[in-house]
Amino acid sequence: MPKANVTFEDIGITVTVPAGTRLIEVSERVGAGITYSCREGECGTCIMKIVSGMENLAQRSVLEDKVLQENMAGRNNRLACQAQVLGGEIVVRPG
Amino acid sequence: MKADAAVPLAPGVHWVGALDPNLREFDVILKTANGTTYNAYCVRGSAGVAVIDTVKAEYADTFFERLQQVARYDEIIAIVLNHLEPDHTGALPELMRRAPQARLYISVKAQMMLKGLLKSDELAYTPVNTGDTISLGDRTLRFLNTPYLHWPDTQCTWLEDAGMLFSGDVFGCHFCDARLFNDRVGDFRFSFEYYYAHIMRPFREYVRDALDLIEPLDLKLIAPAHGPILRDAPRAYVQRYRQLAAPQLHNEAHRDKTLIVFYISAYGNTARMAQAVRDGAEEIDGVRASLYDLQGGEVTPFVDLIEEADAIAFGTPTINGDAVKPIWDLLSSLAVVKVSDKLGAAFGSYGWSGEGVNMVEDRLRGLKLRVPVKGVRVKLIPTEDELESCRELGRDLARHLTGRVARRVIDMSELLKEHPTHAQG
Ligand SMILES: Cc1cc2nc3c(=O)[nH]c(=O)nc-3n(C[C@H](O)[C@H](O)[C@H](O)COP(=O)(O)O)c2cc1C
Ligand code: FES
Numbered sequence: 001m002p003k004a005n006v007t008f009e010d011i012g013i014t015v016t017v018p019a020g021t022r023l024i025e026v027s028e029r030v031g032a033g034i035t036y037s038c039r040e041g042e043c044g045t046c047i048m049k050i051v052s053g054m055e056n057l058a059q060r061s062v063l064e065d066k067v068l069q070e071n072m073a074g075r076n077n078r079l080a081c082q083a084q085v086l087g088g089e090i091v092v093r094p095g
Numbered sequence: 096m097k098a099d100a101a102v103p104l105a106p107g108v109h110w111v112g113a114l115d116p117n118l119r120e121f122d123v124i125l126k127t128a129n130g131t132t133y134n135a136y137c138v139r140g141s142a143g144v145a146v147i148d149t150v151k152a153e154y155a156d157t158f159f160e161r162l163q164q165v166a167r168y169d170e171i172i173a174i175v176l177n178h179l180e181p182d183h184t185g186a187l188p189e190l191m192r193r194a195p196q197a198r199l200y201i202s203v204k205a206q207m208m209l210k211g212l213l214k215s216d217e218l219a220y221t222p223v224n225t226g227d228t229i230s231l232g233d234r235t236l237r238f239l240n241t242p243y244l245h246w247p248d249t250q251c252t253w254l255e256d257a258g259m260l261f262s263g264d265v266f267g268c269h270f271c272d273a274r275l276f277n278d279r280v281g282d283f284r285f286s287f288e289y290y291y292a293h294i295m296r297p298f299r300e301y302v303r304d305a306l307d308l309i310e311p312l313d314l315k316l317i318a319p320a321h322g323p324i325l326r327d328a329p330r331a332y333v334q335r336y337r338q339l340a341a342p343q344l345h346n347e348a349h350r351d352k353t354l355i356v357f358y359i360s361a362y363g364n365t366a367r368m369a370q371a372v373r374d375g376a377e378e379i380d381g382v383r384a385s386l387y388d389l390q391g392g393e394v395t396p397f398v399d400l401i402e403e404a405d406a407i408a409f410g411t412p413t414i415n416g417d418a419v420k421p422i423w424d425l426l427s428s429l430a431v432v433k434v435s436d437k438l439g440a441a442f443g444s445y446g447w448s449g450e451g452v453n454m455v456e457d458r459l460r461g462l463k464l465r466v467p468v469k470g471v472r473v474k475l476i477p478t479e480d481e482l483e484s485c486r487e488l489g490r491d492l493a494r495h496l497t498g499r500v501a502r503r504v505i506d507m508s509e510l511l512k513e514h515p516t517h518a519q520g
């Protein structure tokens with residue numbers, strides 16, 4: 001199975017995960033500083049910054065796109081409860 | 096003042112709200128000893144009228160009665176919602192029916208909630224942000240985006256020519272007095288403080304951001320959505336918010352990160368573990384750790400302490416398959432402070448099943464604390480080795496606090512072993 005390396009910059013931990021994993025599944029277990037509320041791509045609480053490796057995440061859904069826009073998020077933001085890793089190296093941090 | 100009369104605040108500006116003197120409890124979390132008011136306002140310009148906020152649904156009739164005295168429905172060109180909570184939007188659907196030509200102005204973050212409120216798909220509205228304006232002809236309304244005071248959608252509206260800030264729940268309080276103005280009404284100081292403590296306190300960073308926008312304004316009057324209209328010394332209330340949003344406790348160790356270790360212990364086992372966690376944390380430079388026995392204190396001052404701490408650790412025995420009540424009492428009292436930027440940890444002694452520690456860790460995660468170090472559980476009396484793992488828990492937590500954790504690489508399968516289900520299930 002293809003793997004990806006997700007680095008949580010705030011805690012300095014890199015996790016090797018199978019492709020298809022959602023970031024929420026990793027960040028919660030590893031104790032990274034990204035916070036969640038609705039967990040379903042509605043509230044925008046889990047907005048995170050993709051420091052690098054945006055191309056290694058699956059495209060935003062229509063829903064994610066809308067929530068990001070409503071929260072005035074920038075190009076480098078994604079919702080951690082929605083974003084799925086495809087492979088390669090990804091570096092993220094809260095915010 | 097005749098009953099149901101609109102009250103003038105300035106030329107072309109009226110209060111058109113409602114009094115609710117008999118309300119005794121608001122939003123489940125607040126007591127309202129002498130009721131409240133739902134303040135709505137009407138601003139007239141040369142090109143038309145703006146209505147700012149409405150009232151709770153039950154009070155729609157009074158609101159329309161007052162509004163009709165100062166404007167015709169076909170003159171209304173703008174409806175501004177500073178906040179979508181039902182106590183201010185209860186009369187909105189009917190107002191939109193009566194004034195179908197009026198444009199709705201809501202904050203950018205209100206968009207995701209408006210649909211849930213009006214249950215309609217084709218809504219015409221304009222999202223606004225700080226600096227956006229709407230013209231009423233000879234006067235202008237300007238918006239200040241002040242999110243999370245106390246919902247994501249909250250904003251304030253500024254009427255520059257009159258020096259009036261329509262502030263929504265900010266600077267409001269639950270106090271009902273038909274005399275309306277702060278220099279006329281009874282003593283509402285307690286209500287103002289109480290409202291802040293229960294509604295605004297969890298959002299103090301956002302309060303500070305909002306004050307940065309509000310303080311430069313040449314304020315002549317603050318028109319909040321509840322309670323007295325602040326026309327006498329409005330700046331005093333802004334200053335009071337500034338004080339309230341500052342740290343409550345002076346921190347003489349301000350360069351150090353603070354860790355508070357709370358514990359409760361029947362036979363002293365968890366107490367010894369707590370001591371060890373504290374000792375471990377103290378070994379790390381730049382961390383100030385303190386130990387508190389929950390049995391020797393009360394919830395409210397502990398909440399104050401937690402508000403100013405950078406990390407909190409809880410020691411609990413397992414009693415009948417659960418952590419103990421004083422822990423839960425404290426953990427269920429944290430809704431009034433912001434804790435999501437803190438680190439958390441749990442540990443404790445147990446007899447045979449030891450569920451308490453994991454339950455507390457889950458609760459901490461549920462409160463959005465980061466739980467970076469796995470809790471230590473010890474069967475009955477801790478050995479020297481076990482006390483050493485408690486010291487290591489303290490050291491680890493302290494290293495996370497001071498950003499001194501070694502970078503590491505782990506595999507997802509290890510995480511799955513430690514947390515088989517989602518942290519919050
Ligand atoms: C009334 C009572 C109920 C208990 N229930 C449990 C339990 O359900 N599961 C468990 O693991 N231990 C249970 N214990 C054992 C305690 O967790 C154990 O004695 C522990 O060491 C107490 O720690 P302390 O030093 O803080 O008193 C129970 C103890 C008492 C007195
Ligand atoms: S947690 Fe609500 S959008 Fe992700």
Ligand SMILES: [Fe+2]
Nearest residue numbers: 178180245264
């Ligand atoms: Fe509100």
Ligand SMILES: [Fe+2]
Nearest residue numbers: 180182264320
């Ligand atoms: Fe309100």
